[in-house]
Amino acid sequence: MIEIKVFGPGCVKCRGLEHRTRKAVAELALDAQVCKVEDLMEIIKLGVMQTPALVINNEVVMSGQLPTYAELKTFLLNFKPIK
Numbered sequence: 001m002i003e004i005k006v007f008g009p010g011c012v013k014c015r016g017l018e019h020r021t022r023k024a025v026a027e028l029a030l031d032a033q034v035c036k037v038e039d040l041m042e043i044i045k046l047g048v049m050q051t052p053a054l055v056i057n058n059e060v061v062m063s064g065q066l067p068t069y070a071e072l073k074t075f076l077l078n079f080k081p082i083k
Contacts, residue, residue, distance in 0.1 A: 002032035002079070003058070007043045008051035013066045017052040020066075024073045 006021055008014025018036050025032045037043060037055075046055060050064030056079060067075065 002030060002056060004032050004034045005037050005055040006034065007037045007046070007048050007053040007055060009038055009040070009043075011051070014052040016066050017054065017072075020069050020072050021054065021076075024069065024076055028073060028076060030076060 004021060004025065006014065006018040008017065014036075018034070022034050024030075025034055043051070043053070046053075046058070046060055048055075048060055048063055052066060053060055053064070054062040061079075062075070
């Protein structure tokens with residue numbers, strides 16, 4: 001299972017990334033768990049300096065941008081989890 005976290009304090013872009021991520025995961029039928037992280041200390045712990053940020057399996061893979069839905073789907077389809 002892929003663990004996906006959307007980091008952000010709750011701004012419009014952060015909520016947008018969460019919505020797009022959940023929608024893409026469902027549409028692509030990925031074996032993934034998506035959660036939203038708003039705790040500033042947890043965000044800082046991973047070294048995230050700009051939100052929204054997308055964290056997959058505890059690795060920051062995208063920060064400071066809101067990808068289009070198509071870009072996000074392509075990214076998730078091409079993501080290769082470490083086994």
